[in-house]
Amino acid sequence: MRRKTGKKFRILFIGAYHVWLRNALVFRKNIRVNLLPPFIEPLLYLGAIGFGIGAYITDIEGLPYVRFIAPAILAASVMNASFFECAYGTYVRMYYQKTFDALLATPITIHEVILGEIFWGATRGLISALSISIILLLLGLASPVGLLLALPLSFVAGLLFSGIAACFSAVSPSIDTISYPATLFIAPMFLFSGTFFPLHLLPWIVQILALIFLPLTHVVSLIRGLLTESTDPLWALNITWIVLGTIVFSVLAIRLFERRLIV
Amino acid sequence: MNTSDSSLPNQVIEATGLIKRYRELTAVNGITFSVTKGELFGFLGPNGAGKTTTMKMVQCVSPRSGGELKIFGEDPEFSGRNIRKRIGVVPQETNLDPDLSVFDNLVMYARFFDIPKSDAEKRALSLLEFFELEAKMDTIIEKLSGGMKRRLLLARSLMNNPDLLILDEPTIGLDPQARHHIWEKLLKLRAEGHTIVLTTHYLDEAARLCDRLVIMDHGNILVEGSPDELVRAYIGMDIVETDNTDEVSRYLNLMNISFEIGGETIQIRTDKPRELANILMDKFQGIRVITRPGSLEDVFLMLTGRRIRE
Numbered sequence: 001m002r003r004k005t006g007k008k009f010r011i012l013f014i015g016a017y018h019v020w021l022r023n024a025l026v027f028r029k030n031i032r033v034n035l036l037p038p039f040i041e042p043l044l045y046l047g048a049i050g051f052g053i054g055a056y057i058t059d060i061e062g063l064p065y066v067r068f069i070a071p072a073i074l075a076a077s078v079m080n081a082s083f084f085e086c087a088y089g090t091y092v093r094m095y096y097q098k099t100f101d102a103l104l105a106t107p108i109t110i111h112e113v114i115l116g117e118i119f120w121g122a123t124r125g126l127i128s129a130l131s132i133s134i135i136l137l138l139l140g141l142a143s144p145v146g147l148l149l150a151l152p153l154s155f156v157a158g159l160l161f162s163g164i165a166a167c168f169s170a171v172s173p174s175i176d177t178i179s180y181p182a183t184l185f186i187a188p189m190f191l192f193s194g195t196f197f198p199l200h201l202l203p204w205i206v207q208i209l210a211l212i213f214l215p216l217t218h219v220v221s222l223i224r225g226l227l228t229e230s231t232d233p234l235w236a237l238n239i240t241w242i243v244l245g246t247i248v249f250s251v252l253a254i255r256l257f258e259r260r261l262i263v
Numbered sequence: 264m265n266t267s268d269s270s271l272p273n274q275v276i277e278a279t280g281l282i283k284r285y286r287e288l289t290a291v292n293g294i295t296f297s298v299t300k301g302e303l304f305g306f307l308g309p310n311g312a313g314k315t316t317t318m319k320m321v322q323c324v325s326p327r328s329g330g331e332l333k334i335f336g337e338d339p340e341f342s343g344r345n346i347r348k349r350i351g352v353v354p355q356e357t358n359l360d361p362d363l364s365v366f367d368n369l370v371m372y373a374r375f376f377d378i379p380k381s382d383a384e385k386r387a388l389s390l391l392e393f394f395e396l397e398a399k400m401d402t403i404i405e406k407l408s409g410g411m412k413r414r415l416l417l418a419r420s421l422m423n424n425p426d427l428l429i430l431d432e433p434t435i436g437l438d439p440q441a442r443h444h445i446w447e448k449l450l451k452l453r454a455e456g457h458t459i460v461l462t463t464h465y466l467d468e469a470a471r472l473c474d475r476l477v478i479m480d481h482g483n484i485l486v487e488g489s490p491d492e493l494v495r496a497y498i499g500m501d502i503v504e505t506d507n508t509d510e511v512s513r514y515l516n517l518m519n520i521s522f523e524i525g526g527e528t529i530q531i532r533t534d535k536p537r538e539l540a541n542i543l544m545d546k547f548q549g550i551r552v553i554t555r556p557g558s559l560e561d562v563f564l565m566l567t568g569r570r571i572r573e
Contacts, residue, residue, distance in 0.1 A: 015375075104324050105350075
């Protein structure tokens with residue numbers, strides 16, 4: 001019985017790997033334009049907010065402001081890269097390019113297609129994390145060991161945000177309606193997850209809501225811990241939310257796409 | 264007696280009372296058909312007849328709502344992956360990868376069948392040659408003409424060396440040159456022993472290509488047979504076509520000759536086309552009279568009616 005399940009999982013991941021490979025191949029074809037945003041955007045944020053506005057801000061929790069927001073910029077780019085890939089990218093592949101139709105005519109199943117998409121979204125997040133790590137390392141804004149440890153964490157966080165995005169993509173009636181989660185969920189999350197100011201400045205009820213509903217809070221808190229070599233007292237909660245969220249949203253995304261496409 | 268053959272069934276597809284229901288719509292209403300190895304089998308019918316839905320069930324993409332379906336003797340409900348491994352599909356809507364080159368499209372597609380890269384590259388080259396696309400190997404998809412995209416889709420569907428090829432409207436939207444090119448390739452594939460199932464609403468295409476076909480409408484199969492058999496059975500005679508004027512129809516009614524009106528023309532089925540044509544030409548000066556053998560198109564229109572389909 002266990003052997004059979006093992007074989008099933010192996011087939012599932014081989015299929016997902018091939019879907020991932022297809023996306024990676026397309027990414028490589030347009031690599032120059034694809035690598036521009038993950039390098040430029042963090043530089044803009046660090047420059048304008050970190051060094052610019054940061055000059056007027058006193059140390060936060062014993063950290064210069066630019067060092068305080070550096071981990072948050074890394075976490076937020078992982079979120080953005082993964083979310084937009086699996087919201088818009090996935091939708092375009094499903095609806096406009098009919099890539100999923102082509103895939104489903106091969107031995108690949110819908111489960112493998114969506115799993116491959118989520119892995120690919122996480123890979124986009126990892127690519128962003130990697131490029132920002134290089135910048136932070138060169139500017140001496142983070143602990144090198146911490147950056148190294150932040151990479152696998154970024155990939156897992158990428159899975160989480162990809163899974164969430166895929167759920168929205170699966171239920172969106174058109175590409176325009178993906179703007180709802182992008183503006184009503186991702187944009188506020190970018191600002192209110194302890195990214196640009198510590199969470200404890202907010203009223204306690206908002207703090208609790210952020211911990212429940214804004215997964216970026218947990219990612220920022222863990223990455224800040226690694227990059228500044230400190231420990232947040234809520235680290236266990238952070239990890240639990242990310243791991244459980246990844247599983248729940250990935251499974252939900254697969255179910256939702258199945259309902260939409262297998263008719 | 265050789266019993267080992269029973270493990271290799273000659274029936275590639277066997278459908279019995281196959282049903283597909285969507286919420287309020289019955290798209291396929293209990294159809295029964297079978298496709299034999301090496302055959303080129305056609306599904307003919309107006310838009311919305313249920314052809315594509317049937318193909319989706321055969322491809323193991325869409326689960327059936329009722330009835331029996333066996334592909335290679337296996338049930339799509341339980342062996343979808345195994346069946347799809349042995350099927351090649353040309354979809355109605357192009358779904359090539361627009362960002363990839365012609366060659367990369369083929370090689371990447373083969374990876375989904377777990378075919379090793381080096382084997383895939385070899386096969387891609389030989390298929391590009393067969394479909395006369397070698398020169399376009401490194402071209403990006405959006406630079407291809409409609410005919411080339413179709414040929415590439417056909418090449419892609421053969422990457423896994425399928426035991427069954429399913430083509431959904433293979434020549435839709437193509438110019439006559441491109442259509443003839445595709446037909447030529449399909450006949451060559453059939454001669455090589457491939458089992459091919461196609462849907463079309465082009466009657467000339469069906470008449471020219473299919474060994475056997477069914478005509479579908481409103482989710483039902485109306486008739487089944489070879490193109491010649493169907494013409495013989497349902498038309499059986501020649502057709503005299505003439506202008507649709509009041510005088511002609513009044514005369515035909517008077518003479519008790521049955522006819523059918525199709526827009527501007529009157530069509531009369533007759534076993535004496537010459538005599539009838541002569542009478543009409545003598546009687547009505549200056550009208551247009553054409554005699555011709557009955558065709559699959561006559562069968563089709565007779566069975567499915569002339570009303571326009573949405």
